[in-house]
Every structure is written in C-alpha cells, then in structure tokens.
Amino acid sequence: MTALPTDRLYSEEHEWVNSTDINAGDTVRVGITHIAADALGEIVFAELPEVGTEIEAGEPFGEVESTKSVSDIYAPVSGEITAVNEEIADNAGIINEDPYEAGWLYEVTVTVAPAADDLLDHEAYAADNV
Template identity: 50%
Template sequence: MKTPDDLRYTAEHEWARASDDGTTLRLGITDFAQQQLGDVVFVSLPEVGAEVDSGAPIGEVESTKSVSDIYAPIAGTVTARNDELDEHPDLINADPYGAGWIVEIAVADPSAIDTMLDAAAYQGMVDPH
C-alpha cells in the first residue's frame, strides 16, 4: 500500500496535496481506500463553484462492492473537478494519487491542512501493527 510522504490524510481515507502557496488543495481517495472498495465504476463529483464545509460529503465513489462518500477535509470552494472520471472512473484504482484525483478546493483557511494526518499517522491508522 502506498502512502506518499508529501500528502496529508484524513481518517475517512482522503488525501490532500496543497498547491505551492497553500491556497488550493487537490483531493482524492487513498490507495488503501481504493483497495477496500475494489473496482470503481462510477464517481459523483460536486460542481465547480460549490461551497463545501469541512467534514461534509461532497461526492460519492461507487464500486462493484459498495458506495462510499467523499468528504471535504477543509472548508472552501470547488475550483476544479476531474471530469476524466466520468468516462474512466477506474483511474482511481490505477493511479489514486495522480490521474485519479477527484476535486480541487480553494481553501478558506490554508493553515487548516496542518490539522490533517501526516503520512506516518495515516499509515499507523490503517496498519497499526
């Protein structure tokens, strides 16, 4: 299972990559999450311009096994969505930290990313041994 050191994580198995100036986050689901879900067949994405609240559901990932909500780790405004997932939801399985990204959010408080888990803390949560 991959857990890149340069990302931040949530207990709900989302990852976030901050832009260089920290004002925008690119979000996706973790390698662990996509493995648990199995083959992703559909992704429901929020609209660009949607206001999102920290901890609120912003979309869904549907697999052959189940449907899981995607949560916003930080409040802000959706500035981009990965429309490639409409035709190729399996990108989440193939490249969860790259081509399988889900949305970008302009964050209201850039320091809020510091409250998210670092790679070691997330890894310890999903693999406590």
C-alpha cells in the same frame, strides 16, 4: 502495492490533500487513498461536486460507487471547488489505478486553514491504516 506519498496530508475518512502546509487562499488537489480504493474494490462511478460548490471540512459532498458498495466522499478542507477531474466521468477506474496522480477528484480553494490536528501526516495515517 502502492506506496503512501509523504508529501500530503490525510483525513481519517481516507482522503488526501496534495500539500503538507495548507493556508486560506491556497488551491489544493484532493483524492482518496489507495487504502480506500482497495477496500472499495473496482470503482465504476464517482459523483463529484460542480465547480463553484462550497464544501465544509468533515462533511460529505459526493460519493464513489464500486462493484461492492457506495461510499461517501468527505471534504478534508473547507473551500470552493475550482476544478473537477473530468476524466473520472469517463473512467472512474483510474481512481483504483493511480489514486495519487491521475485519479485525483477535485481542486479546492481553501477558505479556512485546517487546524494542526484536523489532518494526519503520512506517518500518522499509515500507523492507523497500514
């Protein structure tokens, strides 16, 4: 079983951000949790935004497709996409295999720092989902 990293913040929609202290101007990496990946089953495709796309926290901006279903991906923070994980286009299954490292989805430069209660620390996320 995959352990939930303690060095990240989590959204209620099962996305993670690789920082526990996010400020405007920071660039952070985003992905989906192993809990979401496990619930989806074998992920076969991910639709990700293009570099330069503006995203807004809490809004859907892409989707992941598995052999069982299609699910929206929600932005955990507001900002501009600065990079996407090109490996996902060729092998979306890496999201299942390594959701916290190789299976990251995109990087975003944060335009508005999230409020303290917008995202969950690993203990709060685990309490609701494990």
